[in-house]
Amino acid sequence: MSRDSWAAAVDVQEATTPLVQLDFTKKVERLRPPRTMRGDINGNVVPEEDRAENGGWRSGEADRVDLAEQSLLNKLIRHSLVRNRNQVEVLQRDPTSPLYSVKTFEELRLKPELLRGVYNMGFNRPSRIQENALPMMLAQPPQNLIAQSQSGTGKTAAFSLAMLSHVNPANKWTQCLCISPTYELALQIGQVIEQMGKFCPDVKLAYGIRGNRLERGVKLQEQIVIGTPGTVLDWCTKYKLIDPKKDHHVCAGRGRRDDRHTGSPQLTKDCQMLLFSATFEDSVWRFAEQVVSDPNIIRLKREEETLDTIKQFYVVCKGKEDKFTALCNLYGSLTIAQAMIFCRTRKMAAWLTANLSIEGHQVALLSGEMTVEQRAAVIERFRNGKEKVLITTNVCSRGIDVEQVSLVVNFDLPVDLDGNADNETYLHRIGRTGRFGRRGFAVNMVDSEHSMDIVHQIEMHFNRKITKLDTSNLEELERLMS
Numbered sequence: 490m491s492r493d494s495w496a497a498a499v500d501v502q503e504a505t506t507p508l509v510q511l512d513f514t515k516k517v518e519r520l521r522p523p524r525t526m527r528g529d530i531n532g533n534v535v536p537e538e539d540r541a542e543n544g545g546w547r548s549g550e551a552d553r554v555d556l557a558e559q560s561l562l563n564k565l566i567r568h569s570l571v572r573n574r575n576q577v578e579v580l581q582r583d584p585t586s587p588l589y590s591v592k593t594f595e596e597l598r599l600k601p602e603l604l605r606g607v608y609n610m611g612f613n614r615p616s617r618i619q620e621n622a623l624p625m626m627l628a629q630p631p632q633n634l635i636a637q638s639q640s641g642t643g644k645t646a647a648f649s650l651a652m653l654s655h656v657n658p659a660n661k662w663t664q665c666l667c668i669s670p671t672y673e674l675a676l677q678i679g680q681v682i683e684q685m686g687k688f689c690p691d692v693k694l695a696y697g698i699r700g701n702r703l704e705r706g707v708k709l710q711e712q713i714v715i716g717t718p719g720t721v722l723d724w725c726t727k728y729k730l731i732d733p734k735k736d737h738h739v740c741a742g743r744g745r746r747d748d749r750h751t752g753s754p755q756l757t758k759d760c761q762m763l764l765f766s767a768t769f770e771d772s773v774w775r776f777a778e779q780v781v782s783d784p785n786i787i788r789l790k791r792e793e794e795t796l797d798t799i800k801q802f803y804v805v806c807k808g809k810e811d812k813f814t815a816l817c818n819l820y821g822s823l824t825i826a827q828a829m830i831f832c833r834t835r836k837m838a839a840w841l842t843a844n845l846s847i848e849g850h851q852v853a854l855l856s857g858e859m860t861v862e863q864r865a866a867v868i869e870r871f872r873n874g875k876e877k878v879l880i881t882t883n884v885c886s887r888g889i890d891v892e893q894v895s896l897v898v899n900f901d902l903p904v905d906l907d908g909n910a911d912n913e914t915y916l917h918r919i920g921r922t923g924r925f926g927r928r929g930f931a932v933n934m935v936d937s938e939h940s941m942d943i944v945h946q947i948e949m950h951f952n953r954k955i956t957k958l959d960t961s962n963l964e965e966l967e968r969l970m971s
């Protein structure tokens with residue numbers, strides 16, 4: 490079954506399912522997933538005996554009532570999955586959308602092999618950030634750029650195209666450095682560059698990430714190096730694998746100040762610097778302006794930073810156990826497509842994973858103490874839809890792009906060291922859903938006056954309402970669905 494016909498199946502079910510509100514914190518009998526999830530997301534039917542593994546339920550439970558199946562959140566998610574089908578095209582014609590563009594990729598004067606690359610990835614038109622940033626990045630002489638655009642609006646694709654446009658494949662030395670805040674994101678950006686550069690066979694890519702040891706002093710021949718700050722810096726300064734002074738074109742980065750790595754490779758004066766992020770808190774902005782000289786700037790207004798396509802809710806619970814019960818009750822909604830659950834500490838993430846597993850729910854854990862190989866393997870399984878629910882800490886809050894994530898749960902709200910709302914992390918976390926015009930949902934678990942206060946701080950910061958998910962605002966929730 491194709492994804493479209495799967496969505497159509499959801500459509501039919503939606504029309505026949507009555508709207509029932511779930512009391513999230515009331516313990517209910519072990520739930521089975523919604524009918525449409527008896528197959529996987531691609532419509533492959535899962536054999537009865539395998540379902541305990543694949544969907545977290547066992548045969549013999551078939552007649553038990555699934556409250557989550559009929560819950561409002563469940564219905565909202567299904568509704569949104571159906572709407573996603575034409576959403577991107579509609580948004581790309583809506584001048585108020587971050588995906589809006591008037592130009593085509595041809596008009597952005599990309600090389601023919603890169604045009605083939607973007608079309609091969611299924612892109613029809615550029616997004617707003619791509620349309621605005623590419624001419625600046627491709628101008629001669631090269632211009633520096635600091636650019637902000639909402640999560641999932643195509644920043645990675647934009648600077649990947651810029652790097653691929655600038656490299657000279659005939660020169661067998663590193664010409665572009667791309668710095669990413671995490672290992673996972675470096676791998677993901679590398680995959681985008683590889684896909685986009687599919688028709689540029691002579692352009693090669695090296696991963697400057699922990700564990701990738703190369704012979705000291707032997708210069709790299711790959712034109713693009715993508716990696717994390719510490720390793721790329723070591724490759725330039727300690728191991729002398731990259732000559733930063735040699736005909737360097739671009740140094741692109743995903744915006745986050747990393748105070749652990751204060752050095753920088755001595756790049757040539759005409760090296761083009763590009764810095765992209767969905768958020769720029771004031772200190773990062775000041776830092777960016779220090780390191781990027783005379784930049785072009787693309788900056789969002791505060792109220793533009795959050796996406797209309799991500800609906801934000803909160804659920805009131807009494808404490809940790811209550812939040813856990815609420816999560817169990819939501820499990821049916823989590824597995825309609827895919828979901829990410831964020832915890833504040835590794836310990837909490839491990840506790841949640843263990844307890845959900847004891848309840849028979851299948852979840853995957855991604856946490857900072859795992860080896861980089863283990864982390865990469867977990868993300869790959871999640872990306873391929875083999876796992877539906879990923880529990881993690883902030884290690885995964887930035888940049889990870891998994892199209893099918895329709896729900897983000899903040900089991901713990903993100904706070905800074907002073908206990909105030911960490912708005913930046915909040916935005917990155919909820920931005921794991923609602924990718925490129927798709928609809929998404931964020932559910933925040935509130936278990937104290939303090940966490941309620943955090944929700945209010947976030948609301949005020951972004952000037953966006955976070956709606957209580959309960960029976961008293963059915964009308965508002967119905968309005969959100971329309």
Ligand SMILES: Nc1ncnc2c1ncn2[C@@H]1O[C@H](COP(=O)(O)OP(=O)(O)OP(=O)(O)O)[C@@H](O)[C@H]1O
Binds near residue numbers: 639888
């Ligand atoms: N022009 C386009 N047309 C269709 N899809 C696109 C286009 N540009 C990017 N995408 C897709 O949209 C998704 C989000 O893009 P991308 O990861 O580049 O966003 P981002 O702005 O870098 O996100 P984040 O802020 O979370 O890092 C990806 O799956 C990507 O393949």
